[in-house]
Amino acid sequence: MSADAKIPGAEVLLQALKDQGVEVIFGYPGGAVLPIYDAIFNQNAIRHVLVRQEGGAVHAAEGYARSTGKVGVVLVTSGPGATNAVTGLVDALMDSIPIVCLTGQVPTHLIGNDAFQEADTTGITRPATKHNYLVKKSDDLARVVHEAFYVARSGRPGPVVIDLPKDILILPAPYTPAPATAHRSYKPQTEPDAALIAQAVALLKKAKRPIIYTGGGVINAGPEASAALVEFVRATGFPCTSTLMGLGAYPSPDKQFLGMLGMHGTYEANLAMHGCDVMLNIGARFDDRVTGRLNAFSQGSTKIHIDIDRSSINKNVPVDLPIVADAGKAINALLAAWKKDKTKTDAKAIGAWWKQIETWRAKDSLRFTQEKKKGAIIKPQYAIQRLFEITQEMKKETFITTEVGQHQMWAAQFFHFKQPNRWMTSGGLGTMGYGLPAAMGVQVAHPDALVIDIAGEASILMNIQEMSTLAQYRLPAKIFILNNQYMGMVRQWQELLHGGRYSESYTAALPDFVKLAESFHATGMRAETVDQLDDVIRRMIETPGPVIADICVDQKENCFPMIPSGAAHNEMILGPEHEAESAGVTDAGMVLV
Amino acid sequence: MSDISQRLATISVLVDNEAGVLARVIGLFSGRGYNIDSLTVSAVDADKSHSRINIVTSGTEMVIQQIKAQLDRLVPVHRVSDLSLEGPHVAREMALIKVIGSGEARVEALRIAEAFRARVVDSGIGSFVFELTGATDKIDAFTELMRPLGLAEVSRTGVAAIARGARTID
Numbered sequence: 001m002s003a004d005a006k007i008p009g010a011e012v013l014l015q016a017l018k019d020q021g022v023e024v025i026f027g028y029p030g031g032a033v034l035p036i037y038d039a040i041f042n043q044n045a046i047r048h049v050l051v052r053q054e055g056g057a058v059h060a061a062e063g064y065a066r067s068t069g070k071v072g073v074v075l076v077t078s079g080p081g082a083t084n085a086v087t088g089l090v091d092a093l094m095d096s097i098p099i100v101c102l103t104g105q106v107p108t109h110l111i112g113n114d115a116f117q118e119a120d121t122t123g124i125t126r127p128a129t130k131h132n133y134l135v136k137k138s139d140d141l142a143r144v145v146h147e148a149f150y151v152a153r154s155g156r157p158g159p160v161v162i163d164l165p166k167d168i169l170i171l172p173a174p175y176t177p178a179p180a181t182a183h184r185s186y187k188p189q190t191e192p193d194a195a196l197i198a199q200a201v202a203l204l205k206k207a208k209r210p211i212i213y214t215g216g217g218v219i220n221a222g223p224e225a226s227a228a229l230v231e232f233v234r235a236t237g238f239p240c241t242s243t244l245m246g247l248g249a250y251p252s253p254d255k256q257f258l259g260m261l262g263m264h265g266t267y268e269a270n271l272a273m274h275g276c277d278v279m280l281n282i283g284a285r286f287d288d289r290v291t292g293r294l295n296a297f298s299q300g301s302t303k304i305h306i307d308i309d310r311s312s313i314n315k316n317v318p319v320d321l322p323i324v325a326d327a328g329k330a331i332n333a334l335l336a337a338w339k340k341d342k343t344k345t346d347a348k349a350i351g352a353w354w355k356q357i358e359t360w361r362a363k364d365s366l367r368f369t370q371e372k373k374k375g376a377i378i379k380p381q382y383a384i385q386r387l388f389e390i391t392q393e394m395k396k397e398t399f400i401t402t403e404v405g406q407h408q409m410w411a412a413q414f415f416h417f418k419q420p421n422r423w424m425t426s427g428g429l430g431t432m433g434y435g436l437p438a439a440m441g442v443q444v445a446h447p448d449a450l451v452i453d454i455a456g457e458a459s460i461l462m463n464i465q466e467m468s469t470l471a472q473y474r475l476p477a478k479i480f481i482l483n484n485q486y487m488g489m490v491r492q493w494q495e496l497l498h499g500g501r502y503s504e505s506y507t508a509a510l511p512d513f514v515k516l517a518e519s520f521h522a523t524g525m526r527a528e529t530v531d532q533l534d535d536v537i538r539r540m541i542e543t544p545g546p547v548i549a550d551i552c553v554d555q556k557e558n559c560f561p562m563i564p565s566g567a568a569h570n571e572m573i574l575g576p577e578h579e580a581e582s583a584g585v586t587d588a589g590m591v592l593v
Numbered sequence: 594m595s596d597i598s599q600r601l602a603t604i605s606v607l608v609d610n611e612a613g614v615l616a617r618v619i620g621l622f623s624g625r626g627y628n629i630d631s632l633t634v635s636a637v638d639a640d641k642s643h644s645r646i647n648i649v650t651s652g653t654e655m656v657i658q659q660i661k662a663q664l665d666r667l668v669p670v671h672r673v674s675d676l677s678l679e680g681p682h683v684a685r686e687m688a689l690i691k692v693i694g695s696g697e698a699r700v701e702a703l704r705i706a707e708a709f710r711a712r713v714v715d716s717g718i719g720s721f722v723f724e725l726t727g728a729t730d731k732i733d734a735f736t737e738l739m740r741p742l743g744l745a746e747v748s749r750t751g752v753a754a755i756a757r758g759a760r761t762i763d
Contacts (some may be wrong), residue, residue: 106671122613127624134612151668185609185671311662314655 006172009141010039013102013140013164015175016145016569018045024064024444025102026057030077031117031308032104036167043110049444052083052465056437057316058159059087059463059510062097063441066424067399069222071098071152072441079230081115082124082163089128089159093247094428096220098157100148101129107167108136121163121497130158135165136174146178155188157220157310188308192325192333200280200321200348201337207278208349209356210238213261213290216267216427217283217308219420226250226420227327232335235566237350243284245427247415259366262290263563264409267572268357269363270473270561273298274569275356281305282326286317287428291425297566304331359556365561366413376530380407380482383533384414384454387480389454390537396450398422399442403435403459406488406559410452433462439477440466450541457483457550458507460541467520470546478540479548481513484555492558518549526550529575594682595653601630602657602685603676603754605647605763609669610636610644617667618646627660631686631729631751643671645762649729674762676754680686686731688712694743696722702742709735720745752762 013036017025024047029037039278040048048053051057054076060073060242076085082103103125106115122134131151132145141164142166204210212233218225226249233240233256240250241261247510261269270292271278275323279301284290286305291297293317303319304321305312313322370382384407391398400415401424402408408425417423420554424442435453443451453460460481465584470477482488490505517524527536540549560575608614615634621627631649633707636642650660657675665673676682684712692702699721705721706713707733715722725735736747756762 049739121617126613126617127620132613136612155666187667188666309666311659311666313662314658318655 006174008035008039008169009138009164009168009171009173010035010558011149012141012173012175013169014039014043014046016142018377019177020146020149022046023072024073025073026051026060026064026441027075028054028057028077028081028158029532030081030104032078032106032166032312033075033081033164035103035166035171036075036102036104036164037421042430048075049440051200051437052082052467053463055087055433056204056440056466056469057099057435057445058085058099059431060441060444061099061101061465062088062092062095062434063401063424063438064445065097065099065441066438067442069224069421071100071149074101074122075100076101077117078104078106079119080380081117081333082119082121085341086125089125091426091429091434092448093128093130093160095426096157096216098152099157099159100152101159101161102348103161103163105134105163105165107164111165115574116384119442120138128159128163128374132161132163134163135168136169138168141168141173142176143179147355148181150183151186154186155190156312156449171280174488177469188513189310189324190308190326190329192306192323192330194333196321196323197330197333197337198341198355200323201207201341203278203302203304203335204280204338205239205341205343205345207371208346209275209277209353210236210280210350211272211276212236212238212276212280212282213239213242213273213284214240214249215243215248215284216308218246218249218331221326221328222281223420225331225352228328228331228335230332232338235335235338237345239354240271241265241272243427244425246284247412248420248423251418252416254460258361260412262287263292264413264559267285267561268360270569271360272357272574276557278303281307281319282331282409283307285312288313288316290570291317292563293566293568298509298569316336332397349583361580363574365574365578368575369577370476370530371545374529374531377554378527378530378533378551381410381552383480383482383551384410387454387537388535390534390541391450394541396541397446398499399424399439399446399451400450401425401435401451401460402436403444403453403455404430404432405456405459406492406557407454407456407482409489410482410561415454433457435555436460436477436479437466439471439479440475442555443477451476452480455481455508456485457481457485457487457513461511462514467522468545469519471521474480474543474545476547478546479551481548482553483510483513484553484557486555489559493550495549495558513548513588517546522546522548524550525550526552528552530588595753597653597657599653600657600659601649601651603647603752604661604664604680605674605676605754605762606646606664607642607649607659608646608667609671610641611669614644614669616647617669618648618664619663621652621663621667622660625659627656628629629668633751633753639710647752649756657756672754672762679756680760681757682754682758683725684728684752686729686732686750686752687724687726688736688749690725690736690739690744691720691746692723692739692743693720693745695719698742702739705735705738705742
């Protein structure tokens with residue numbers, strides 16, 4: 001199509017989406033975007049999945065993006081359509097998920113007039129996105145759409161909003177293909193500096209107590225980056241731990257893998273972080289959930305930090321050797337430099353370090369006791385452990401999403417991932433209601449895979465309307481609810497930090513989830529005691545179509561280990577299994593979240 | 594890096610001259626709790642496609658490095674230059690200063706204005722408006738001297754800054 005031929009703006013938009021390789025849009029129609037829905041109606045190349053609330057559309061696109069490595073696309077109308085999408089946008093911003101969100105807008109001549117369903121979408125979403133655009137001229141439309149995809153997926157990925165006034169969608173516009181030249185200003189550095197890589201290797205070769213700490217950046221760098229990570233960790237023989245967002249980059253369980261670190265991380269991972277002498281951080285951002293009290297965080301270590309986002313370096317924790325690069329390219333460079341440098345590591349010191357780590361590991365900090373006799377209450381940890389084991393036995397390709405809270409942490413602790421892109425969770429923002437729509441998006445991308453949302457009964461109600469979407473598109477996602485009738489993590493904090501004042505954390509009048517499933521054309525089932533658990537899990541997996549499995553679990557169970565707010569890594573609380581020596585929480589810690 | 598002493602930084606940012614770009618920069622400062630001591634912005638090329646934003650800010654070295662990194666990752670930002678670090682630079686602002694008074698105070702104000710090379714851009718029977726260009730501390734000093742002489746109103750542009758010598762931002 002020549003640049004001077006003009007077609008309606010909405011068709012230009014669809015053409016640009018096709019050229020960007022878009023297969024599916026998660027959306028919800030409304031007045032301002034009807035021209036786009038006309039264009040969708042007239043073609044078959046791009047599929048549209050109709051959600052039940054715009055917030056669900058963004059999380060679905062996040063699940064799609066996180067499980068495929070592609071950009072997720074959202075389409076919502078002006079005003080409330082756009083404002084409902086905001087939570088998902090911030091979620092994607094915090095977790096670095098590439099999203100392009102198309103929002104309708106009132107016609108250009110009405111902007112600023114408080115027109116019906118008008119909102120200042122670019123104003124509202126400016127701090128909620130990596131970048132946003134308001135298209136005011138038809139000539140800019142195609143260029144902006146191509147640029148939005150480039151920005152969403154380049155550098156540190158993130159959400160991009162394109163606000164589209166209705167007249168721009170109707171008026172004829174020229175189509176231009178994606179430019180072959182570099183962007184005029186946004187050119188993130190991806191290649192690591194060779195000299196810095198050599199310095200990093202020199203530090204690592206001399207290390208006596210090294211640790212490799214990886215994050216979501218490795219996942220975002222693609223499956224090749226995870227494969228390179230495994231090779232590098234094996235080549236070094238060093239221990240490796242991962243953030244919540246990084247799970248799956250290094251296979252678990254594995255001898256060199258210490259499990260997740262941070263607030264609910266393992267004893268061995270946190271103490272190894274605390275006691276290491278050289279720390280290699282690849283694609284993680286020293287989040288407060290990972291560091292605990294900053295002035296006590298791994299004080300004795302030399303820190304190397306690889307991040308594609310320069311602003312993540314030296315933000316929370318001062319580092320000694322910053323390397324701005326794509327995680328995958330950096331790992332490959334490290335691996336090559338490691339092999340080239342013939343210096344031997346200090347085998348004696350590394351051996352002693354591993355011995356120390358093994359004593360920490362022997363604490364078995366995730367230990368819990370499940371009574372097995374008939375009628376016994378199900379421990380939530382056991383439910384997830386069995387879910388993992390049964391999916392392994394059944395050899396199903398499994399994708400896990402979660403909501404937010406205790407169940408999320410137990411899922412991170414007890415469900416093991418051998419590959420990247422199999423674990424979708426709201427890490428940075430902590431958005432309850434993420435898991436069901438995210439599972440929907442994953443299932444759209446992987447129609448034959450087993451997709452399970454590990455949920456809590458409180459979180460699931462935040463986007464329960466999406467059950468209707470599962471039914472409409474016959475998406476066989478499974479909702480595995482750990483039902484303790486409490487907002488479990490809130491209850492836990494109230495018990496441990498707020499004197500047992502269980503203020504507003506109990507949900508009275510919960511729905512009957514079995515009947516709720518049935519009313520949404522899904523299958524419902526329930527396990528009330530431990531003897532029913534395996535059968536429910538198997539039936540959940542084998543039943544075609546969407547399923548809600550309501551797993552009634554111990555109401556009082558707490559998620560351990562735990563580093564209380566304001567505490568250091570070596571002040572973690574172990575569970576009752578370890579006769580908790582409570583570190584106590586300081587006043588300074590109480591104000592933290 | 595763990596130095597907690599504060600420093601002033603004069604940062605020039607070359608950006609695409611497009612709607613919302615100033616809001617992005619200001620939003621970054623307010624959203625992350627950084628200080629803005631002064632901020633100026635204007636288009637700087639013939640076709641008005643680029644603007645230059647000059648920001649004077651203060652913070653620890655770690656915070657100032659953060660500010661620069663955060664500015665640099667904004668999509669419409671072409672270049673971030675920390676003039677305070679990158680060699681000698683000139684930083685100037687312009688102020689319009691209204692002084693109301695009569696008699697000896699009025700004469701004294703005029704005398705001081707001459708010493709500071711301030712121009713009188715408006716004068717009435719009971720008032721002057723002085724125009725003064727200079728470094729921030731020069732303008733601060735002048736307004737302090739005017740205070741007892743009938744200082745009534747001050748309007749300042751904020752700092753415009755540029756590197757000395759042949760070095761340019763792009």
